[in-house]
Amino acid sequence: MKLEEKTVRTEHIFKGKVIDLDVETVILPDGKKATREIVRHHGAVGIICITADEKMILVKQWRQPLKKAVFEIPAGKIDPGEDPLTTAARELNEEVRLSAQNFKYVASFYTSPGFADEKMFLYHAQGMTTVEKKLARDDGEFLNIFELSMEEVDEELKKGMICDSKTLMAIWYWKMNRIKEQ
């Protein structure tokens, strides 16, 4: 079966700080027309940080779409045209005041390909040290930093306080590989 959809019209609905929204009219494989709602996003990185005493570094921050504060791995948006590794280094400094000797690539994935083009790059930070020069956080960015053991992470998972795709993948990666700082 042919699958390709051909765009015949793009309507720009919204241009925001984080996302844009377009509605595309497409021709389906059977020749009929349909509309597709598409959220545009520059992509993001998430960083897996495991300390020498086998704790995961997490930030707790308010997520307005969920109307609660949750634990997530350090993460942030890629600036337009920025290399994801540059984003990773910047966010690791901004959010948890650490630098890394190496960012090991773990995975990349589209968070929700049905309606969004956001791509997430997941790295494991190796050789972490405290930064001397702290970068300024984004306007309106408030967070608390935590180090949780695997048992504490499981507890927060159960309570629904860890509940997003990148952090769940980071935890599964940790459990599969039992990684820690040397």
Next chain:
Amino acid sequence: MKLEEKTVRTEHIFKGKVIDLDVETVILPDGKKATREIVRHHGAVGIICITADEKMILVKQWRQPLKKAVFEIPAGKIDPGEDPLTTAARELNEEVRLSAQNFKYVASFYTSPGFADEKMFLYHAQGMTTVEKKLARDDGEFLNIFELSMEEVDEELKKGMICDSKTLMAIWYWKMNRIKEQ
């Protein structure tokens, strides 16, 4: 540090078939104002299906946000008010013409909590049989069905033809548990 943001205004930007978009004005913990762009979505389910000969059932479909056809696990949107297990049974029939004796809960997660409230429920379908009564697919839904071995899955991952969060998590779950139909 206090983290909570208080909503003082909600502007409804867009109401679509799949998503709605709101912009909320919030009061930050420091008393300043900011805006939050929020995509509303009713949630979705993804279903892990492993055959008795240890192959993963995947559907290939066009994703307009990515402008390509990719392999994903069977999945679909939750209708407003629908129980996710009902969605899972419906989508398993609609997409791959199977029913399951049991849907084992694997995980649930917000796909992108920075800008969307979409929650994904991941299940493992156990005791699969071919359905007698096929449910109609959604309008504009075109897909091809595949069964891939773990080696073939790894190959498609490398080629970027498997590239979304739920399917990557399904594959990691498969590798961690080496599940198959009894």
